[in-house]
Amino acid sequence: MKVKKAIIPAAGLGTRFLPITKAVPKPMLPVFDKPTIQYIAEELRRAGIEELIIVVGPDSEVIMRHFGAAPELEKRLLSDGKQKLYEIEQATCSFNVKFAIQKEANGLAGAILCAEEYIGDEPFALLLGDELIYAADGEQSCMERLLEIYEKTGKSVIATMEVFGDDVSKYGNIGVKSEENGVMQVDAIVEKPTIAEALSNYAIIGRYVLAGGIMSRLKALKPRNNEIYLTDVLDELAEKGELSASTFNGVRYDVGDKLGFVKANIEYALMSAETGEDVKNYLKELAEKL
Ligand code: UTP
Numbered sequence: 629m630k631v632k633k634a635i636i637p638a639a640g641l642g643t644r645f646l647p648i649t650k651a652v653p654k655p656m657l658p659v660f661d662k663p664t665i666q667y668i669a670e671e672l673r674r675a676g677i678e679e680l681i682i683v684v685g686p687d688s689e690v691i692m693r694h695f696g697a698a699p700e701l702e703k704r705l706l707s708d709g710k711q712k713l714y715e716i717e718q719a720t721c722s723f724n725v726k727f728a729i730q731k732e733a734n735g736l737a738g739a740i741l742c743a744e745e746y747i748g749d750e751p752f753a754l755l756l757g758d759e760l761i762y763a764a765d766g767e768q769s770c771m772e773r774l775l776e777i778y779e780k781t782g783k784s785v786i787a788t789m790e791v792f793g794d795d796v797s798k799y800g801n802i803g804v805k806s807e808e809n810g811v812m813q814v815d816a817i818v819e820k821p822t823i824a825e826a827l828s829n830y831a832i833i834g835r836y837v838l839a840g841g842i843m844s845r846l847k848a849l850k851p852r853n854n855e856i857y858l859t860d861v862l863d864e865l866a867e868k869g870e871l872s873a874s875t876f877n878g879v880r881y882d883v884g885d886k887l888g889f890v891k892a893n894i895e896y897a898l899m900s901a902e903t904g905e906d907v908k909n910y911l912k913e914l915a916e917k918l
Contacts, residue, residue, distance in 0.1 A: 633681060634753035636755050637757055638685075644884060654758045656690055680725045682695075683727075684730070695720065726746055728743045740842075760883055770876035786814070786862070788831060794823070801820075801821050802816070802828055803828060804873075812874065813872060816863070830875070839870070881895075
């Protein structure tokens with residue numbers, strides 16, 4: 629079955645990034661001139677997925693406003709002859725987005741379940757709202773890669789990146805049973821392992837394609853510490869041989885982490901046709917003083 633829908637969970641508390649996340653949801657943090665979540669919507673469009681379900685917290689109407697129409701602003705831009713800015717505004721509200729509310733931030737699996745009415749038992753893409761994956765034009769993006777693998781195998785597939793040293797303990801880690809043409813068969817998952825416990829150097833990152841039936845599996849899970857965990861479903865899939873993984877082309881930015889946020893902003897500003905040269909010159913001047 630073709631994947632037509634995606635869930636973007638954007639309802640976390642973002643405590644690592646306080647105080648800005650007190651009033652601004654983490655996926656609305658800007659990277660250069662757009663909020664992170666808009667890059668994610670663009671990544672999905674590029675991969676051919678047009679229906680987005682964004683899971684927002686009860687106080688996150690700013691995300692809804694961002695993707696909604698702004699007739700007064702549009703009228704003003706047109707009457708002032710600001711055609712380019714009008715087109716930018718139009719592009720922002722051109723996505724097919726539905727919103728689901730997560731009343732209490734009770735974890736990623738809880739956020740996914742809030743989107744159940746839109747997904748039922750269909751397969752879906754899952755993209756964490758605070759991670760950016762840049763792919764150059766003409767390069768296969770991470771989401772395109774996952775969809776290609778899903779369409780070939782019919783199995784759930786997760787994106788991974790290679791990590792080394794202490795970084796291994798910051799992410800979910802996979803056991804690799806076999807590998808063919810860059811597609812790994814996953815046979816186990818460990819959450820944030822010590823270096824000794826790690827099963828491989830592959831860390832799970834925030835891009836997934838989950839096969840049909842995942843919502844039912846999530847609902848059937850027994851809570852641990854009063855929460856259900858996506859990892860428990862991934863574990864089940866791995867044990868049954870129903871989970872694949874792949875690395876990807878491109879660069880990942882963890883915008884929810886302060887250093888990751890700064891790196892993303894510098895690199896996107898450098899890539900911009902508008903500011904790239906000026907930012908490069910500024911960075912060179914700055915580097916000489918450091
Ligand atoms: P994180 O675990 O990075 O986000 O979730 P967090 O809980 O907001 O951040 P910290 O750790 O307190 O700083 C990854 C993604 O899942 C969403 C977040 O918004 C983020 O996009 N999420 C997380 C939800 O939608 N609901 C939740 O209950 C938890």
